[in-house]
Amino acid sequence: xxxxxxxxxxxxxxxxxxxxxxxxxxxxxxxxxxxxxxxxxxxxxxxxxxxxxxxxxxxxxxxxxxxxxxxxxxxxxxxxxxxxxxxxxxxxxxxxxxxxxxxxxxxxxxxxxxxxxxxxxxxxxxxxxxxxxxxxxxxxxxxxxxxxxxxxxxxxxxxxxxxxxxxxxxxxxxxxxxxxxxxxxxxxxxxxxxxxxxxxxxxxxxxxxxxxxxxxxxxxxxxxxxxxxxxxxxxxxxxxxxxxxxxxxxxxxxxxxxxxxxxxxxxxxxxxxxxxxxxxxxxxxxxxxxxxxxxxxxxxxxxxxxxxxxxxxxxxxxxxxxxxxxxxxxxxxxxxxxxxxxxxxxxxxxxxxxxxxxxxxxxxxxxxxxxxxxxxxxxxxxxxxxxxxxxxxxxxxxxxxxxxxxxxxxxxxxxxxxxxxxxxxxxxxxx
Numbered sequence: 249x250x251x252x253x254x255x256x257x258x259x260x261x262x263x264x265x266x267x268x269x270x271x272x273x274x275x276x277x278x279x280x281x282x283x284x285x286x287x288x289x290x291x292x293x294x295x296x297x298x299x300x301x302x303x304x305x306x307x308x309x310x311x312x313x314x315x316x317x318x319x320x321x322x323x324x325x326x327x328x329x330x331x332x333x334x335x336x337x338x339x340x341x342x343x344x345x346x347x348x349x350x351x352x353x354x355x356x357x358x359x360x361x362x363x364x365x366x367x368x369x370x371x372x373x374x375x376x377x378x379x380x381x382x383x384x385x386x387x388x389x390x391x392x393x394x395x396x397x398x399x400x401x402x403x404x405x406x407x408x409x410x411x412x413x414x415x416x417x418x419x420x421x422x423x424x425x426x427x428x429x430x431x432x433x434x435x436x437x438x439x440x441x442x443x444x445x446x447x448x449x450x451x452x453x454x455x456x457x458x459x460x461x462x463x464x465x466x467x468x469x470x471x472x473x474x475x476x477x478x479x480x481x482x483x484x485x486x487x488x489x490x491x492x493x494x495x496x497x498x499x500x501x502x503x504x505x506x507x508x509x510x511x512x513x514x515x516x517x518x519x520x521x522x523x524x525x526x527x528x529x530x531x532x533x534x535x536x537x538x539x540x541x542x543x544x545x546x547x548x549x550x551x552x553x554x555x556x557x558x559x560x561x562x563x564x565x566x567x568x569x570x571x572x573x574x575x576x577x578x579x580x581x582x583x584x585x586x587x588x589x590x591x592x593x594x595x596x597x598x599x600x601x602x603x604x605x606x607x608x609x610x611x612x613x614x615x616x617x618x619x620x621x622x623x624x625x626x627x628x629x630x631x632x633x634x635x636x637x638x639x640x641x642x643x644x645x646x647x648x649x650x651x652x653x654x655x656x657x658x659x660x661x662x663x664x665x666x667x668x669x670x671x672x673x674x675x676x677x678x679x
Contacts, residue, residue, distance in 0.1 A: 333604050344577065414455070418459055473508050504540075510569075545563030547644045549645055574613055590602050
């Protein structure tokens, strides 16, 4: 299970030139310097084009939730993986209690659960290691761990056999959470698969009610979606209607993914837009149901219904939106999970993950707490990050424009054909 918590990390060597050597660089400028370096490495050897750039379903990467077995790591590799990436910030030292982490992969088995129907039970050794790890690092699993359910589980499934399989995988995850003392479990609501929205929502709620009766404490957290295809959850009304049918309201909540929200038409780019979107959520869903965040910028433009995550500040959403999130009092204490891109090419051309990107983004987000958004410091951050993502934004914008033009031409051709048929009918009537 993936989880998010602030982790204990060793110092990062931030390097940036200054005209005044005696002046101490701010946390924001140090984070940006490291982010810039990491971004340069990623841009130097771009990854091959993936289908995941084309639709929301393809964004589901089993590796995130426990992928296929990997080769055994050497002692050296294990030591490198265990090395802290930066100093851990004490939340008590922040002006607002924001718990920021990243969506990291966990070894093991939800991918296999969908394929095989079962996974090995959690061993007492694994449970003890998790508990001791949380204790050692000062994590409160009940409050700040946020496992992500398998993307392949569809609680809206209408086929009886597939619905049973989805339910079994889902409730198995909830049981594992309870064994580990985890209280929040994030999942994608599901797809209608062509059925009516109301019927699909009814099935999702029914599965949740059944799973709540089979377990005792885990809060099932619905994630909002970008709106591609038949996916449920892109509107606040979808989430509201599912919650309305859940019997035990204390066992259900919502996780807002900032990229998904933006792609679905919920704007947050300015303080005014952010206030409007949050106000709509309060009115339609209810702020009491908000339990967590997935923090992602968007490679795709507003209301594009494309689920393409970008690094913080480099996408169409922009840094100002994250400044609003990090300074909203009602979000304090919630787990905030980064799911931003960290893939790059090594010197052999192999795709690898650079988790330093996450460490630097956590520092960047922390630096936004209490920062004056009208200051020169913020303006410099915003400008530099936007420049980093300019090429990728343009690439995706071109795709969206091309698709829109193609759709417009097709629509115009259809209208022209319809008009021609109508004229023919008129001629026949006159004859």
